[in-house]
Amino acid sequence: MKIVVCIKQVPATGADKRYTDDLRLDRAGVEAIINPLDEYAIEQALRLQDAGTVETVSYLSMGPEQASEALRRALAMGGDDATLITDPALVGADEWTTAKVLAAALDKLAPDVALMGMASDDARGSLVPGAVAAMRNLPLLSYGAELTVAGDEARVRRLSSTGFDWIAAPLPVVASVTDQVGEPRYASLKGIMAAKRKPLETWSLADVGLSADDLHGAALTRVTDARPPEAKPPTERVENLPAAEAAAKIADWLAARKLI
Amino acid sequence: MTYLPTPEHEELRAMVRELAEERIAPRAAEIDEKAEFPWDLKELLAKQDLLGTCFEERHGGTALDTIAQSIVVEEIARADATTSLIPIVQKLGALPILIAGNDEQKDRYFPRLASGEWLIAFGLTEAAAGSDVASNHMRAARDGDQYVLNGSKRFITHGSIANVLTVFALTDPEAGGRKGMSAFIVETDTPGFAAPRVEHKMGIRGSPTAELTFDDVRVPVENRLGEEGDGFKIAMATLDRSRLGIAAQAVGIAQGALDAAVAYAADRMQFGQRVVDFQGIQWMLADMASQTEAARQLTYAAAARVDAAASDLPYWTSSAKLVAGDTAMRVTTDAVQVLGGYGYITEYPVERMMRDAKITQLYEGTQQIQRLVVARQLLQRAGIGARPRERRETGA
Numbered sequence: 001m002k003i004v005v006c007i008k009q010v011p012a013t014g015a016d017k018r019y020t021d022d023l024r025l026d027r028a029g030v031e032a033i034i035n036p037l038d039e040y041a042i043e044q045a046l047r048l049q050d051a052g053t054v055e056t057v058s059y060l061s062m063g064p065e066q067a068s069e070a071l072r073r074a075l076a077m078g079g080d081d082a083t084l085i086t087d088p089a090l091v092g093a094d095e096w097t098t099a100k101v102l103a104a105a106l107d108k109l110a111p112d113v114a115l116m117g118m119a120s121d122d123a124r125g126s127l128v129p130g131a132v133a134a135m136r137n138l139p140l141l142s143y144g145a146e147l148t149v150a151g152d153e154a155r156v157r158r159l160s161s162t163g164f165d166w167i168a169a170p171l172p173v174v175a176s177v178t179d180q181v182g183e184p185r186y187a188s189l190k191g192i193m194a195a196k197r198k199p200l201e202t203w204s205l206a207d208v209g210l211s212a213d214d215l216h217g218a219a220l221t222r223v224t225d226a227r228p229p230e231a232k233p234p235t236e237r238v239e240n241l242p243a244a245e246a247a248a249k250i251a252d253w254l255a256a257r258k259l260i
Numbered sequence: 261m262t263y264l265p266t267p268e269h270e271e272l273r274a275m276v277r278e279l280a281e282e283r284i285a286p287r288a289a290e291i292d293e294k295a296e297f298p299w300d301l302k303e304l305l306a307k308q309d310l311l312g313t314c315f316e317e318r319h320g321g322t323a324l325d326t327i328a329q330s331i332v333v334e335e336i337a338r339a340d341a342t343t344s345l346i347p348i349v350q351k352l353g354a355l356p357i358l359i360a361g362n363d364e365q366k367d368r369y370f371p372r373l374a375s376g377e378w379l380i381a382f383g384l385t386e387a388a389a390g391s392d393v394a395s396n397h398m399r400a401a402r403d404g405d406q407y408v409l410n411g412s413k414r415f416i417t418h419g420s421i422a423n424v425l426t427v428f429a430l431t432d433p434e435a436g437g438r439k440g441m442s443a444f445i446v447e448t449d450t451p452g453f454a455a456p457r458v459e460h461k462m463g464i465r466g467s468p469t470a471e472l473t474f475d476d477v478r479v480p481v482e483n484r485l486g487e488e489g490d491g492f493k494i495a496m497a498t499l500d501r502s503r504l505g506i507a508a509q510a511v512g513i514a515q516g517a518l519d520a521a522v523a524y525a526a527d528r529m530q531f532g533q534r535v536v537d538f539q540g541i542q543w544m545l546a547d548m549a550s551q552t553e554a555a556r557q558l559t560y561a562a563a564a565r566v567d568a569a570a571s572d573l574p575y576w577t578s579s580a581k582l583v584a585g586d587t588a589m590r591v592t593t594d595a596v597q598v599l600g601g602y603g604y605i606t607e608y609p610v611e612r613m614m615r616d617a618k619i620t621q622l623y624e625g626t627q628q629i630q631r632l633v634v635a636r637q638l639l640q641r642a643g644i645g646a647r648p649r650e651r652r653e654t655g656a
Contacts, residue, residue: 186278188308188309189275189324192272192275
């Protein structure tokens, strides 16, 4: 049994987001991390490996060369090997291109489960898991609070408005999980040291059987505008007051805004 | 000459800092208030392989260089001084075995220490023998293929929770502490051993400081470290290295207090502006930062000399501990000042840091003992030599 976890390197959550002239995210000089939502996918895969259900956990990422740092970091948490797809033709890739390239790479890696986080922290499109499943003509088990694999079937437990649903599909599948998986583990010191010796391959577009011509200029979509959110008015604090007075003050504030 | 941290050092610091900020710092106030050893954090550090940094890989350790070991201690101490003592004492207790142990002794104890399954403590100090190590009274009398230990130890960090100790006792009382003391490995489940009392302390309150009693404690001969009479030499060699752990702890405490002071001053408004915008506060913060950095760099310089087995190692490690301990005390005191009244109450961490800092001027050699060591080395270098009264060897 083999899982490939697809991860994306994103700017650190608290980092200042700047845009280049062509409205792409400027990654230069910004601290980069593993997309936090992908860490839950890593944790889920490693738990299945710890339990002996899964033999191999591999990682796959598409991005600039520096994305290999994210893969190394994932390998420090656990797992066996990693592959980075990097190519000059991929600069400015949108969700469609990303899905197409990942799908081609996954066809080659042929895992039982291709596992992803539910969204990326920077773009938040949430489109890639579904697109990869569609392009590979495989079942999609999305938004899992938990993933299990038994026999020739995978299941996810998904939060619903009335409780949980269990959704099953025959392997191989594409799956995505949420933060309900549970806290991702910290990389241990030995894990960090061992990660340096684990295989990390770099593939070009040609290595996954694609060419720049297949990608329509790396994107089908175009970003027409990007701007930071409007600044919020400063937070009003109610402090150092007896409880009753503080409660009255908060109630007045809410009432003035017709919220209560 | 390389004078920059390696990428591996930076990576290690980032790893420990993340762990310390997310998991250790939130526990620090409670550990201090309840004066309870943080078993949960001991497990966490063990799981992350941070208790085996001084052990070889064949024993399950990670064999980090001494600068890297200092970084681990520093980053934990930045969040909580008590918790930083877990790796510090794991090394302190093991150092006599690292220095003088044979392969059989190392193979027997190091795997359990490196994994964190067992804790170890270092039993040298006695009620009447602190700085004056050679005045030890505890006896170890040979009886066939065993030694019978009798006496007591005081101020033994982790003494009441350790599974095993390295203990110093006189095998030849007439020869005195300098020539007649030997070192032993003692498992704490040996009959006759007890830890009857734990001290109530000003700082590092979650770290139990115990009085230990030995009443006919029988230790097999194969648990002796080195030869009979090597004890004093082993103890001094241990302290020459272990005091660097205290230097790193002191740097971490100072950094923690500085960071807390900067964060507070940036948030606190007085006279219509942020406190941090007053130049008087900026000067204090600048002094705190540059002094902390100086202490850190001296600690790393000393650490590099441990790995290089420098012949003047005591000069470096004592200088580092002296500067770092005094810096931690000064910087934490200033941090309380920056926070004003809020610095004096337990709602903010700096009063705890100030209480924790004090111990770094006291244990593993008081600052006065460090000065004696530095001065002795200084005079040696100058070819002067110390007067007989000051030439007495001193340590813990």
